[in-house]
Amino acid sequence: MELSVANVATAPIPPGATLLRRGRAAVCNLSPLPASSLHGSSSSSSFGGFCLRPRCSRLQSFCYASSVVSLQQMIEDSSDTVEGPVLVCETRTLQPVLSLANAREALISALGTLQSNAYLIPSGIVRLQVAFSVEVKALEWLQCQPHNEQLLPRIYFSPRQECGTYGQDVDGLKHVAGIGSALLVKGQKPFTLADLKYVKRFLSRDCPLIRAYGAIRFDADIEPSEEWKEFGVFLFTIPLVELCESSGYPILAVTVAWDGTLGRDFKDALSAAKGALFQVSDFVATKNMNPCVTNLSKEHTPSEQAWHGLIKDVLQILDSHENLEAASQEIDIKHAIYDLVGLSKVVLARRTKLVVDPAVEPLTLVSLLQEKNPNSYQFCIQLSNSSFIGSTPERLFYKVGTKIFSEAIAGTRACGITENKDRDLGLELLSSAKDHLEFNIVMESIKQKLEGICKNVKVDCYKDLIKQANIQHLYGSLVGELCDGISEFELLSELHPTPAVCGQPQKLAKRFLNKIEQFDRGMYSGPIGWISGERAEFVVAIRSALLENPPNLAAYNGASVVTQLFLFAGVGIVKGSEPSSEWKELDLKIQPFEGILQPISPLHDASNINALWSRLIIEECCRLGIVYFCIAPGSRSSPLAVAAAENFKAKCVSCVDERSLAFHALGYARGASKPAAVITTSGTAVSNLLPAVVEASEGCVPLVLLTADRPPELLQAGANQSIDQIKHFGSFVRYNTNLPPPSDEMQARVVVTTVDAAIFYATSSPKGPVHINISFREPLAGTVLSWSHSCLKGLERWALSSQPFTKYMTPTSEIIRQHQFLCTAMKEMSDLIDSASRGLILTGGLQRIEESRAVLLLAKHLGWPVVPDILSGIRIRHSSLIDEDEVPCVIDHFDHILLDEDIYESIKPDTVLQDFMKRLCKMLKNN
Numbered sequence: 001m002e003l004s005v006a007n008v009a010t011a012p013i014p015p016g017a018t019l020l021r022r023g024r025a026a027v028c029n030l031s032p033l034p035a036s037s038l039h040g041s042s043s044s045s046s047f048g049g050f051c052l053r054p055r056c057s058r059l060q061s062f063c064y065a066s067s068v069v070s071l072q073q074m075i076e077d078s079s080d081t082v083e084g085p086v087l088v089c090e091t092r093t094l095q096p097v098l099s100l101a102n103a104r105e106a107l108i109s110a111l112g113t114l115q116s117n118a119y120l121i122p123s124g125i126v127r128l129q130v131a132f133s134v135e136v137k138a139l140e141w142l143q144c145q146p147h148n149e150q151l152l153p154r155i156y157f158s159p160r161q162e163c164g165t166y167g168q169d170v171d172g173l174k175h176v177a178g179i180g181s182a183l184l185v186k187g188q189k190p191f192t193l194a195d196l197k198y199v200k201r202f203l204s205r206d207c208p209l210i211r212a213y214g215a216i217r218f219d220a221d222i223e224p225s226e227e228w229k230e231f232g233v234f235l236f237t238i239p240l241v242e243l244c245e246s247s248g249y250p251i252l253a254v255t256v257a258w259d260g261t262l263g264r265d266f267k268d269a270l271s272a273a274k275g276a277l278f279q280v281s282d283f284v285a286t287k288n289m290n291p292c293v294t295n296l297s298k299e300h301t302p303s304e305q306a307w308h309g310l311i312k313d314v315l316q317i318l319d320s321h322e323n324l325e326a327a328s329q330e331i332d333i334k335h336a337i338y339d340l341v342g343l344s345k346v347v348l349a350r351r352t353k354l355v356v357d358p359a360v361e362p363l364t365l366v367s368l369l370q371e372k373n374p375n376s377y378q379f380c381i382q383l384s385n386s387s388f389i390g391s392t393p394e395r396l397f398y399k400v401g402t403k404i405f406s407e408a409i410a411g412t413r414a415c416g417i418t419e420n421k422d423r424d425l426g427l428e429l430l431s432s433a434k435d436h437l438e439f440n441i442v443m444e445s446i447k448q449k450l451e452g453i454c455k456n457v458k459v460d461c462y463k464d465l466i467k468q469a470n471i472q473h474l475y476g477s478l479v480g481e482l483c484d485g486i487s488e489f490e491l492l493s494e495l496h497p498t499p500a501v502c503g504q505p506q507k508l509a510k511r512f513l514n515k516i517e518q519f520d521r522g523m524y525s526g527p528i529g530w531i532s533g534e535r536a537e538f539v540v541a542i543r544s545a546l547l548e549n550p551p552n553l554a555a556y557n558g559a560s561v562v563t564q565l566f567l568f569a570g571v572g573i574v575k576g577s578e579p580s581s582e583w584k585e586l587d588l589k590i591q592p593f594e595g596i597l598q599p600i601s602p603l604h605d606a607s608n609i610n611a612l613w614s615r616l617i618i619e620e621c622c623r624l625g626i627v628y629f630c631i632a633p634g635s636r637s638s639p640l641a642v643a644a645a646e647n648f649k650a651k652c653v654s655c656v657d658e659r660s661l662a663f664h665a666l667g668y669a670r671g672a673s674k675p676a677a678v679i680t681t682s683g684t685a686v687s688n689l690l691p692a693v694v695e696a697s698e699g700c701v702p703l704v705l706l707t708a709d710r711p712p713e714l715l716q717a718g719a720n721q722s723i724d725q726i727k728h729f730g731s732f733v734r735y736n737t738n739l740p741p742p743s744d745e746m747q748a749r750v751v752v753t754t755v756d757a758a759i760f761y762a763t764s765s766p767k768g769p770v771h772i773n774i775s776f777r778e779p780l781a782g783t784v785l786s787w788s789h790s791c792l793k794g795l796e797r798w799a800l801s802s803q804p805f806t807k808y809m810t811p812t813s814e815i816i817r818q819h820q821f822l823c824t825a826m827k828e829m830s831d832l833i834d835s836a837s838r839g840l841i842l843t844g845g846l847q848r849i850e851e852s853r854a855v856l857l858l859a860k861h862l863g864w865p866v867v868p869d870i871l872s873g874i875r876i877r878h879s880s881l882i883d884e885d886e887v888p889c890v891i892d893h894f895d896h897i898l899l900d901e902d903i904y905e906s907i908k909p910d911t912v913l914q915d916f917m918k919r920l921c922k923m924l925k926n927n
């Protein structure tokens, strides 16, 4: 249901709303850094990759919106300007509004109000924020913002969706997208306490959502290579404009920061913020189709051959402290064996350079990674020329006040295709001595490091499994209470780099990696996260990639534009490691990226013709955006189930009860606003889908039913589980077809065009369920039976791309006709409403919370009562959907109320506004 929101008034800023001022004194004790940490050693000592140096001498540049101000000299000349917090730190929360456009207007108007009460003080930071009720995804919003230097950097940070029993974001923030910078601190030298202190001047415990997002190189002592130069050694930004998904409604925010060190006064800061808001787009669309690319080249550093030699050397070094003399004679002197005695673990990384054509959009990759792996942190830092993105399971630490949560992750296995296989692999990992050693080194090291800076360090979970989409690890968690005088700086410098990404002992391992790795890790495996007044969270930037931004295509005059990506992965090497399985583990770790970028796995290796057809069906569904497969186990449907489980883009859930499974698919499609597919075996399994199919048909919910059938020769021959499945759902499906038993005598492209047609009908108005019935002859899944590859003719281009085979176009004339129809219908409706003297709104099943809210607002606006169906969600929630004084008259039990003649007379409408609700109250109908 859609409702125009153009006239909803923007709310004024409530006087004093969440107004927190520091007062005008230069010295302020909000979120103070402990004296010992703020004024730490002024020498140039360094530990754990971070250095304690004289205050601010290495702050290379600060950037405000588009202009970069070199402050190094200024800071050195006048060190007092960077002492103490800024003079005002404020968050103003505006009244919630309905839409994103309203939110932007409200912020612009609030900036106007701020302008008329200008601050005359030299430094400050003010965040204006407004919640709005239309659901908008932060990442989609970010993807739709203009590519504009003033709106750089772009940042995205998203927590794990299920992060165990503790350590959830206490501020209720989920995904955060930011554009532009109210503050950007970029360093070309190691991150220091003074740098942290500078960033923290703009943060306050009273404004927890003012956060600085940033990242630090893995090894700050090594100068960035060419491809990493743009990122510097570290980078922190407080975004200028943010869209945050929170546990309640989304929030749009703008931050105004001014200070002498930024070269901006209040007025300049305000106009930069306004300028940014004027450029921000309110148009948000889903853009997460798999990119259609061809891999032009792939190159590993080190090569597979070099890797084997390297691991052999490392293993000898790891053994060397047991037999130092023997080892020192054998091992190449270049590894400086004498310095490495005592090394028990080293994490060796690989860089894979991919060139793909055409260019890929970094945020599209992040979005696809997130869809596949919601149980990991996603991040992105996008600068002018390149972006650093990733999807990591590993938290370095989360700090809430003085409470610290940290985790150890190490040891790896693939996830199994079936539940049983997955469990077996998990058990094998839990009981492996080599993986235990690898994990225990990480756990013990983190514990020891925490004990140096925390009290009451406890192991919360000693050894469990953490599962990602394609990979599982050993996992442990620890908690502690930060000692007095310890800041995020000590936490970072103590914990990073953990033996999960570097080795043990840390210094030795780092020195070794420095010598042996032939590429710059950059920010891969470094800390990435955010800091606020009294909280912080940093994760370890593994499962990450550096990629060139797609250039402005117009400037390239139609020439083919490619993207260069560097994918990074590392493995822990301990005694017992084996070079080829470690190499495979590296492949596994970059598979989430490659799975998105690589076209379908070679069709020729399908074990039999059933497997080929099933692979085609599942792949084409995925290319058309259907990635959620609800599978009821069965033998006849096993080719489809195996193909879904093997397809990296697909997400599979299974349940033995087909009826419940189909309702689950229906619920998913409703909740996610994306179609789901259901796979069942033959016979009454198919009939069990009917109730959900009828609901989907009535509620216009797209579902794709893939039912396996017996071949014709087994039908009506007394075979088990053989019923007539053709047109089984009658008129309740928008489309149905019956695919014959797979055969290499038919062109296989028929299969993909059938899927294209079915999904076109499922997703065209009125949306609804579609049914593809497929007869499978034995052998079913797994059994090898050769087939003629000539049936693949015509699929060559499809196999190399990631696009669906058929593109259905809507003619422009049709779009114009629909638009005209809509305008006329809207005009007629509004005339009708204007002429009504007593109206009533009847509403049926609403799918989204903002639809329910829109109905209530409309009713309030018109002064008409609402009669909600139970499926509308309004009956049980209307007080939480809308402010109490905004709630219109809602009549829950209409039939009962109408039994009273007086009430009936007082309600009797002359105009009824209704959506798809078919059940018009009988009494109302009769009168």
Ligand SMILES: C=C(O[C@H]1C=CC=C(C(=O)O)[C@@H]1O)C(=O)O
Pocket (backbone or CB within 6 Å): 347, 394, 409, 410, 411, 412, 473, 499, 500, 501, 525, 542, 543, 568, 569, 570, 571, 572, 573, 589
């Ligand atoms: C260094 C990486 O993974 C670490 C984290 C978990 C498991 C690891 C392992 O099994 O080797 C690594 O220590 C990486 O993915 O690049």
